[in-house]
Amino acid sequence: MQSMFGKKKKKGSEEVALQITSMADIFTIILVFLLKTTASGLNTVSPNGANLPLGKGQEITHESMKVEISANLVEIDDKAALNLQNFDLPVTEMQANGMSQSIYQAFMDKRKNHQEANSVSELLVLADQNTPYSTLKAVLASAANSGFVDLQLVMVADE
Amino acid sequence: MSAGGGGGDGEVELNITPIIDCFTVLIAYLLVSMSFISLSIIDAGVAATAPPSDTPPPETVPPPDPPLTFAISVQEGNKLELKLTGGKENLNLVTPIEALADGPDVNTLKTKVEEIHQLHPDLKEANISADAAIKYKTIMKVISTVKAQLAKVFLAS
Numbered sequence: 001m002q003s004m005f006g007k008k009k010k011k012g013s014e015e016v017a018l019q020i021t022s023m024a025d026i027f028t029i030i031l032v033f034l035l036k037t038t039a040s041g042l043n044t045v046s047p048n049g050a051n052l053p054l055g056k057g058q059e060i061t062h063e064s065m066k067v068e069i070s071a072n073l074v075e076i077d078d079k080a081a082l083n084l085q086n087f088d089l090p091v092t093e094m095q096a097n098g099m100s101q102s103i104y105q106a107f108m109d110k111r112k113n114h115q116e117a118n119s120v121s122e123l124l125v126l127a128d129q130n131t132p133y134s135t136l137k138a139v140l141a142s143a144a145n146s147g148f149v150d151l152q153l154v155m156v157a158d159e
Numbered sequence: 160m161s162a163g164g165g166g167g168d169g170e171v172e173l174n175i176t177p178i179i180d181c182f183t184v185l186i187a188y189l190l191v192s193m194s195f196i197s198l199s200i201i202d203a204g205v206a207a208t209a210p211p212s213d214t215p216p217p218e219t220v221p222p223p224d225p226p227l228t229f230a231i232s233v234q235e236g237n238k239l240e241l242k243l244t245g246g247k248e249n250l251n252l253v254t255p256i257e258a259l260a261d262g263p264d265v266n267t268l269k270t271k272v273e274e275i276h277q278l279h280p281d282l283k284e285a286n287i288s289a290d291a292a293i294k295y296k297t298i299m300k301v302i303s304t305v306k307a308q309l310a311k312v313f314l315a316s
Contacts, residue, residue, distance in 0.1 A: 024175050027182040034189040053296040055303050057199035124200070127295050133233075134291035136298070140314060144205040151314070152200040155299060 048073050053129040055155035064152065065110060066124035069131050069139060074103055081106035087128070087135050099141035107146035123148040201299070201306055206286050206313035225249060229275065229282055229309075233289035233301055237263045241271055246279065262297055265304045272308045288315035 048070035068075040074082045082093065082102040093100045123143055127136060140151070227246035233239060237258035243250050256267050276282060285305050289298055302312050 020175060020179060024179055027179060027186065030186055031182055034186060038189060038193055053299045055299055057201040060198055060200050129296035131295040132291060133289040133293045133298060136295055140205050149205045151203045151205065153203055153299065154198055154200050157197040157199040
């Protein structure tokens with residue numbers, strides 16, 4: 001390293017310092033970026049700490065509305081829809097047709113508030129790998145009843 | 160980050176070469192140890208109705224050719240049950256697959272789905288259902304296996 005950034009000698013007697021200040025600046029920026037990315041990489045994928053299952057699938061080609069299921073929360077487009085207790089839905093939530101009233105309402109609100117949501121039926125599903133099927137089923141039933149029937153089940157790509 | 164200058168007559172250069180050395184090592188370490196997470200998706204649909212149950216339908220005149228349906232049920236203990244019904248032969252084939260110690264037997268499932276797909280090339284979709292306690296990662300394993308053979312997978316809601 002010393003040879004790379006060290007001082008160059010002219011043919012004559014005077015020493016000329018190589019200007020490495022700007023390189024130090026660049027390195028600092030890269031270092032801060034890498035430290036930040038390393039620290040928050042997983043949180044970007046699932047802010048609520050949902051451990052997505054591993055698997056092989058297609059690449060995500062376009063963004064669509066997303067529902068995230070973690071141990072204690074169901075979120076729709078980063079907005080809390082329902083609190084869970086260790087993946088269990090509150091008993092009072094369940095409707096006769098198997099859907100959850102709060103989650104259904106949150107989906108319908110999305111449809112009302114966002115013009116683009118009215119024309120799409122695609123939904124990204126980011127569910128924790130330990131989510132029981134009963135909870136998943138209730139979320140999917142709520143989504144299906146509000147028109148989101150084309151599911152895109154998200155996994156961490158298994159390299 | 161700029162190097163400071165001296166106050167006197169001669170300019171004093173701050174020696175930042177060791178810092179650059181440290182930064183280079185740190186950057187190299189972070190780049191190597193970083194795990195780049197990439198996400199992938201599997202397309203699935205929501206089945207309009209529950210998969211066929213064991214209870215017989217009410218006595219009505221059946222249509223001439225009931226549609227060929229393929230249902231996979233993930234049962235307690237990660238056992239699988241494949242159910243192929245309908246079609247020209249009016250099939251009602253049930254194939255159980257025992258679980259392995261670490262989850263469902265996806266290799267046997269893959270073989271069976273391949274066999275079924277070879278015998279019935281018109282079959283393009285499967286309905287997947289599971290017991291309430293079955294975990295999502297198990298369901299995803301089954302879906303991934305089935306998706307390799309069939310174009311569409313529906314989850315029973």
